Amino acid sequence: MPILRTELGDVLREARLTQGKTLRDISSAARVSLGYLSEVERGQKEASSELLASISDALDVPMSDLLREVSDRFATAEALEEVAMMPMIPDTAQELLDSMPRR
Incomplete structure (x- = not known):
C-alpha cells in the first residue's frame, strides 16, 4: 500500500514539472523554503493543510x-492489491x- 506523503509528493512534483516550473518558482510563490518543498515532493515530510493550500495556489x-x-x-493500488490476493485459476485440468x- 502506498504512503500518503509519497503519493502526494509525486502528484505535486508532476504538477510542477508539467508546468515547467522549478522548485524555486513554487517555493517562492508558496512562501516555503526550497529545501522543505523538496522534502515534501520526495515524500520525506508531511505537508500541513495550510502548506498544501499555499503550494496548490502557487x-x-x-x-x-x-x-x-x-x-x-x-x-x-487497492485494486491491484485485490487482484494480487485473488486465487489463481488453473490453466489445465491437471492443475x-x-x-x-485430497481425501
Missing part, C-alpha cells in the same frame, strides 16, 4: 484536484486436480 491547481489525483492513485484437497 501551482494554480485546485487542492481538490491534487487530492483527487492522490485518491485515484490509492484506488488503483485443477492438483489444487483440490
